[in-house]
Amino acid sequence: MNCSSRLTGLLFWTTTVAFGQSVYSIADMFKPRATPADSIFNVSILMLAICAAIFVVVGGLLTFTIVRFRRRKVDDNREPAQVYGSTRIEIAWTVIPVLIVLALGMATARSVVEVQNKRIPADALKVTVIGHQWWWEFRYPELGIVTANELHVPLSTTTKSTVTALTLESADVAHSFWVPQLAGKMDLIPGVTTSMWIDPRQQGIFLGNCAEYCGMQHANMLLRVVVEPAADFEKWVDAQKMDAASDPRLESARTTFLSLNCINCHAVRGTIAKGTFGPDLSHLMSRATLGAGMIPNTVENLRAWLKDPQTIKHGNLMPNMQLNSRELDEIVKYLSSLK
Amino acid sequence: MPSRLHEWIVTVDHKRLGILYIATALFFFAVAGVLAALMRLQLAYPNATFLPPDVFNRLFTMHGTTMVFLVGMPFFAGLANYLTPLMIGARDMAFPRLNAFGFWIFLFGGILLYMSYVTGEGLAGHGTAPDVGWFAYAPLTERAFSRGTSTDYWILSIILTGIGTTASSINTIATIVSMRCKGMTLAKMPLFAWLMLVVSSMVLFILPPLTAGQIMLLLDRYLGAHFFDTQAGGSAVLWQHFFWLFGHPEVYVLMLPGFACASEIIPVFSRKPMFGRPAMIGATIGIGMLSSGVWAHHMFTVGMTASSNIYFAVASMAVGIPTGIKIFNWLGTMYGGKIRFDTPMLFCVAFLFQFLIAGLTGVMLAVAPFDWQVTDSYFVVAHFHYVLLGGLLFTLFGAIYYWFPKATGKMLSEKLGKWHFWLLVIGFHLTFDTLHFAGTLGMPRRIYTYAPGRGWDTLNLVASIGVIFQAAGVACLVWNIIRSLRKGEPAGNDPWDGWTLEWATSSPPPEYNFAVSPEVRSSRPLWDLKHPEDPDWRYE
Numbered sequence: 001m002n003c004s005s006r007l008t009g010l011l012f013w014t015t016t017v018a019f020g021q022s023v024y025s026i027a028d029m030f031k032p033r034a035t036p037a038d039s040i041f042n043v044s045i046l047m048l049a050i051c052a053a054i055f056v057v058v059g060g061l062l063t064f065t066i067v068r069f070r071r072r073k074v075d076d077n078r079e080p081a082q083v084y085g086s087t088r089i090e091i092a093w094t095v096i097p098v099l100i101v102l103a104l105g106m107a108t109a110r111s112v113v114e115v116q117n118k119r120i121p122a123d124a125l126k127v128t129v130i131g132h133q134w135w136w137e138f139r140y141p142e143l144g145i146v147t148a149n150e151l152h153v154p155l156s157t158t159t160k161s162t163v164t165a166l167t168l169e170s171a172d173v174a175h176s177f178w179v180p181q182l183a184g185k186m187d188l189i190p191g192v193t194t195s196m197w198i199d200p201r202q203q204g205i206f207l208g209n210c211a212e213y214c215g216m217q218h219a220n221m222l223l224r225v226v227v228e229p230a231a232d233f234e235k236w237v238d239a240q241k242m243d244a245a246s247d248p249r250l251e252s253a254r255t256t257f258l259s260l261n262c263i264n265c266h267a268v269r270g271t272i273a274k275g276t277f278g279p280d281l282s283h284l285m286s287r288a289t290l291g292a293g294m295i296p297n298t299v300e301n302l303r304a305w306l307k308d309p310q311t312i313k314h315g316n317l318m319p320n321m322q323l324n325s326r327e328l329d330e331i332v333k334y335l336s337s338l339k
Numbered sequence: 340m341p342s343r344l345h346e347w348i349v350t351v352d353h354k355r356l357g358i359l360y361i362a363t364a365l366f367f368f369a370v371a372g373v374l375a376a377l378m379r380l381q382l383a384y385p386n387a388t389f390l391p392p393d394v395f396n397r398l399f400t401m402h403g404t405t406m407v408f409l410v411g412m413p414f415f416a417g418l419a420n421y422l423t424p425l426m427i428g429a430r431d432m433a434f435p436r437l438n439a440f441g442f443w444i445f446l447f448g449g450i451l452l453y454m455s456y457v458t459g460e461g462l463a464g465h466g467t468a469p470d471v472g473w474f475a476y477a478p479l480t481e482r483a484f485s486r487g488t489s490t491d492y493w494i495l496s497i498i499l500t501g502i503g504t505t506a507s508s509i510n511t512i513a514t515i516v517s518m519r520c521k522g523m524t525l526a527k528m529p530l531f532a533w534l535m536l537v538v539s540s541m542v543l544f545i546l547p548p549l550t551a552g553q554i555m556l557l558l559d560r561y562l563g564a565h566f567f568d569t570q571a572g573g574s575a576v577l578w579q580h581f582f583w584l585f586g587h588p589e590v591y592v593l594m595l596p597g598f599a600c601a602s603e604i605i606p607v608f609s610r611k612p613m614f615g616r617p618a619m620i621g622a623t624i625g626i627g628m629l630s631s632g633v634w635a636h637h638m639f640t641v642g643m644t645a646s647s648n649i650y651f652a653v654a655s656m657a658v659g660i661p662t663g664i665k666i667f668n669w670l671g672t673m674y675g676g677k678i679r680f681d682t683p684m685l686f687c688v689a690f691l692f693q694f695l696i697a698g699l700t701g702v703m704l705a706v707a708p709f710d711w712q713v714t715d716s717y718f719v720v721a722h723f724h725y726v727l728l729g730g731l732l733f734t735l736f737g738a739i740y741y742w743f744p745k746a747t748g749k750m751l752s753e754k755l756g757k758w759h760f761w762l763l764v765i766g767f768h769l770t771f772d773t774l775h776f777a778g779t780l781g782m783p784r785r786i787y788t789y790a791p792g793r794g795w796d797t798l799n800l801v802a803s804i805g806v807i808f809q810a811a812g813v814a815c816l817v818w819n820i821i822r823s824l825r826k827g828e829p830a831g832n833d834p835w836d837g838w839t840l841e842w843a844t845s846s847p848p849p850e851y852n853f854a855v856s857p858e859v860r861s862s863r864p865l866w867d868l869k870h871p872e873d874p875d876w877r878y879e
Contacts, residue, residue: 026794027781029712040708047706051699058695061670066688069609071677079870080677084878085615093667094618097660104706105653111708112652116645133484173479174575176640176715180781184711187640189576190478190569194642207793211715211783213472215479216392219786293790314392 021226022204029180033202033227034156036115036183043111050104115184120197124163125154131168131175131188131210133317134217135279135292145240146267148279149292150224154233156199162230168194173215179208179225187212200227216315222293236286243270244282245337253334256327265318268338278318284338291316303332351435352850356442357421358746360413361739363446367409370453372813374402376806379770383803385791395787396470397489401452403473404493406727408500409449411593414735416441416507418596419535421746423511425841425848426529428520428857433513437506445503452496460487469493472785474586475556477567477578482560491560494553501546508539515539520840521858527879529839529862530613533620534599537627538592544631545588552581576641583634591630593727595623597734598665601687604734604741605669607837608684609676612863612875615668622661622668629658639710648707655705662698666691681835682756686737689764693729700725700775715785718778721771729767736763736816743820744834748846749827751819759815766808773798773805838863 024033032041129151130137138147156162168177170188177196178185186196200206210221228236246254254271257263263273269282287297291313295301306328309318323331347355378398381390390398420438424431432438453468461467467489471480480490515536519528556578558564565571567578606613613619636655639648669691678684700722704710713719736759744750780794789795833842842865844853861867861875 025792028794029779029781037712040712043706044703044709044712047703047709051703055695055699058666058670059692062673062688062691062695065670065673066678069673069676069678071679075677079610080675082612082873082875083614083671083675084612085618085671089671090615090618090664090667094660094664097663101653101656101660104702105649105656108652108656108706108708109649112645112648115708115711116648173484174476178715178781178783180712180779184708185640185714186642186711189641191572191575192642207781209781209783209786212476213396213479213715213785215484216396216470218396218783219392219788 021228024181024204024206027180027207027209031181033206034182034198034200036196036198037181039111039114040184043107046107047104050100054100118197120165121161121163124165124197126165126167127151127153128167128169129177129188131170131172131177131214133172133215134210134221134313136177136210136221136223137171137279140237143237143241145237146280147240147283148287149222149289150226150287152226152228152233152236153198153200155203155227155229156201158201160230161199163197163199165197166195168196174212175210175214175221176212177208177223178211179206179223181206182208182225185211198225200225203227203229217313220292220294220313222289224288224293239286239339240283244268245339246270247337250334250337253330253337256330257334260323260327260331261321262331281335281338284335286339299332299336302336303328306331306335349439351431351439353420353424353432353435353438354746354848354850354852356438357417357419359442360417360420360445363442363449364410364413364417367405367413367449369813369817371402371405371410372810374398374405376810378402379803379806381787382789382799384800385789385796387788390787392787393470396472396785397468399785400469400472400493404452404469404497405449407473407589407593408497409452411727411731412500412504413445415538415592415596416445416504418600418738419507419511419539422742422841423514423532423535424518425745425844425852426532426839427515427518427523428840428853428859429514429518430852430856432510433518434510438510441503441506441510443503444506445500448496448499448501448503451499452492455489455492459489459492461485461489474582475578476582477556477575478569478573480556480560480578481568481570483568483570491557494557494560498550498553501550504542505546508542511535511539512543520856523859527859527862530602530616530619531599531839534595534602534623537623538595538599541588541592541595541627541630545585545592548581549585552578552585555581576638579638579641580634583637584631587634587637588627588630590723590726591626594731595626597690597731598623600734600738600741601669601690603839604683604687604737606672607835608679608681608687609673610679611672611676612866613668614671614674615664616862618664619668622664625661626658629654629661633658636705636707636710637714639707640714652705652707656702659698659702659705666695666698681740682751682753682760683737683741683835685757685760686733686740689760690730690733690737693725693733693767697722697725697730713778715783716778717774717782717784720784721774721778724771724774729771733763736760739816741835742841743823744830745841745846745848747824747827748830749823750830750834751823751827755815755819755822759812759819762808762812762815766805766810766812769805769808770802771805773801777802833865836869838865840864843868 032038126142128139136149138151153164154162168186168188170190175188176185182198182200183196186194204227206225208223210218258272263275265275265278267274267280290297290301290305294313305312308320309316310320381387381395455468457466459467469489469492471485471490515532555566559566559568565573567573569575633655635651740751740756777795777798782795830846832846840857861879863875867874
């Protein structure tokens with residue numbers, strides 16, 4: 001499978017299959033769908049209007065000057081009048097920019113305070129986002145859920161505003177959480193805890209990227225924020241809270257999985273697998289992609305990934321486990337049962 | 340032949356060292372351009388597999404580091420070296436041998452950086468260049484995440500080129516302060532020299548935090564210090580403060596030499612003196628001071644408090660005020676003139692338009708909430724290429740066309756110059772206008788590939804096509820230089836009817852610059868000479 005058809009397949013998959021939800025794959029900051037992004041949008045429009053006006057005035061003056069005062073063919077060779085300056089004009093073009101800076105500064109301050117100093121309601125959903133080279137871990141401490149790469153949050157409606165408060169940390173190097181339609185970016189810095197909040201008012205899946213260079217696969221550290229109505233969100237929470245599926249018919253497959261090194265890095269709820277270096281696999285098949293947005297999460301792709309993750313996402317921290325074909329079959333069978 | 344080569348190697352003549360600096364800068368510019376073209380080739384289409392991720396990451400690290408430290412800085416040093424003594428009527432720089440030392444240590448710093456492609460060690464074995472980005476955020480640079488020696492090449496080469504730049508700046512300041520010719524008070528000194536004085540002073544203030552940061556990082560990597568090692572309680576944000584305390588004023592250190600060139604070229608080709616000269620000098624000093632207090636606008640997303648963010652936002656916008664004054668002063672100079680559109684002036688006019696846009700997107704980035712969206716995206720990439728390519732490089736190209744006749748005694752071809760200009764303008768706008776939009780559509784910088792369907796495909800293809808035009812434009816310059824050196828028209832002493840002292844001596848100037856030390860009465864001594872009926876000194 002070449003890389004290109006794989007990823008084209010991914011978009012097809014994500015737009016049509018995933019949960020029957022619409023995917024907003026064009027992450028346009030000028031189409032905000034949550035309050036922080038709205039606040040940024042509003043100050044941006046004001047700023048663009050001011051800058052456009054300055055551009056028209058100064059650009060117009062420049063154009064007029066180079067056209068009007070160009071040397072013409074039928075020119076005498078006398079030098080133009082030598083003008084050294086004009087205090088009055090110079091004061092004008094100093095004072096006007098000062099006033100513009102003051103106005104823009106106040107609009108900026110207002111938006112900064114609106115977004116940063118927001119009082120987070122006590123009933124806000126709390127999520128801890130942990131950046132890893134090159135995937136996202138999402139922990140819901142009050143719900144006891146751990147998942148990866150897809151952040152599920154409840155929809156905020158006009159009747160009931162629902163805020164999700166994100167606490168951001170990093171397990172290794174600096175990353176940045178950026179879903180343009182919901183909020184501006186916020187860095188995840190090791191040794192520091194940062195925070196942000198969103199209250200998305202449109203259902204659907206919003207795409208984002210890691211926005212701080214974090215090493216080899218920075219490009220493939222993609223984010224998906226799944227915004228769903230309260231009832232659907234509750235359903236998802238209930239499913240995620242359950243122990244991993246434990247089909248008695250897959251007993252030998254599970255034993256194979258648990259006997260291998262997989263469990264040193266990965267956790268499967270309700271088993272002895274409690275590793276924390278890699279994504280939690282308890283409900284692996286409820287997620288749409290593998291490798292943080294690298295390929296669609298299908299059984300065939302899962303098998304390809306397990307066979308050699310390095311050919312699919314070069315440099316990622318999961319080594320080629322050199323599984324033989326029996327082990328591969330069993331593990332794929334087991335993991336693909338983790339709905 | 341060997342003796343001529345020997346002469347260049349042992350030279351302490353400010354003009355030869357200036358030419359060496361500029362030739363080296365042009366060489367590294369070509370190298371960095373090739374790196375950029377390779378990146379644009381990879382990004383022309385979604386999911387391209389032309390370059391693997393590790394190779395791509397090295398390319399953008401080397402491109403950025405090269406353009407800032409091995410192109411922008413030597414252009415500054417080269418111009419300061421070549422022109423300052425000529426403009427102030429001196430026979431050489433204050434410390435000729437320090438001057439030679441500065442050049443050679445800079446050159447070896449540059450060679451050391453590129454040696455990493457041969458001898459550096461990294462995850463991929465030998466031949467691994469640095470891959471941590473040009474601002475090398477901790478802790479990606481620590482041993483845990485950057486094994487081998489590639490990052491050490493980056494650290495050491497930057498320290499070395501920094502020593503060269505410091506030497507050159509001290510020399511420039513000493514020369515300007517103590518070697519001006521008779522009658523040239525600071526008030527009557529050419530604007531070019533004024534700007535070089537400000538830039539050199541800034542360098543002395545901003546390089547120490549960078550060098551200190553690099554040494555601390557080296558201690559982290561080899562002696563178990565934990566300044567930036569977050570796994571041992573070090574601070575990743577501290578590195579960002581050190582780096583941008585240097586990095587932001589550095590943008591103005593790179594940019595002001597461009598302003599200096601524009602401030603010489605625009606008046607001569609408009610046939611009028613600089614409008615509001617004292618305000619121009621004041622604005623330059625203002626930029627120098629303000630720019631040292633705005634560094635954290637590169638860090639609006641690290642989680643600073645609202646009040647810090649607001650301070651850095653407003654302070655950054657305030658830099659726009661003296662910068663605006665400069666644009667207005669150039670405009671005022673052109674207004675009412677008789678503008679000659681020779682190649683140097685064409686580059687300066689395009690610079691004015693492009694720098695206007697660069698300045699406005701700069702103000703946008705100072706609006707912290709807007710910055711939360713577009714920082715580290717292609718919007719920022721487009722913005723700083725507008726500053727450094729659309730602003731700085733355009734004025735530097737203008738400067739090459741303007742002073743090449745002085746340095747070589749040969750004119751560059753106007754026809755090829757216009758080809759160079761128009762190809763570069765078209766290519767520049769194709770590439771960088773489009774990339775602003777990719778940023779607002781969520782495209783982060785430094786990604787080696789992207790999936791189709793996110794609204795980035797066409798924008799990236801157009802941006803990559805622009806590279807072809809830019810490369811063709813630069814090829815015109817190279818051919819123009821080679822052609823003129825072989826059979827260019829003789830330039831004469833004063834081909835542009837200039838006003839500053841360098842046009843009073845022969846082209847190229849003799850080793851001693853002036854047979855008799857000149858004496859001046861105004862900032863335009865040659866105007867006074869050519870117009871005894873209406874000299875400047877009556878008004879100054």
